[in-house]
Amino acid sequence: MPPIDTGAVKALKKTISNQKQTIVTLQERISGLTDEVMLLQHDLKDFKKNVAADINELYDLSAAE
Numbered sequence: 001m002p003p004i005d006t007g008a009v010k011a012l013k014k015t016i017s018n019q020k021q022t023i024v025t026l027q028e029r030i031s032g033l034t035d036e037v038m039l040l041q042h043d044l045k046d047f048k049k050n051v052a053a054d055i056n057e058l059y060d061l062s063a064a065e
Helices: 006-064
Strands: none
């Protein structure tokens, strides 16, 4: 069995540690973006509903004249 290069092992352990931290950061960011998308979908639904109500009101006013 060839000798183990402790310097390479330490470098790999450091790389793995950095990658773990990067993954945690990305997971937190994805979670935040998911929440933002849900809020935007809700806001868009409300906006469409309000626009439809406004159009109906304008149509009713123009039909009454």
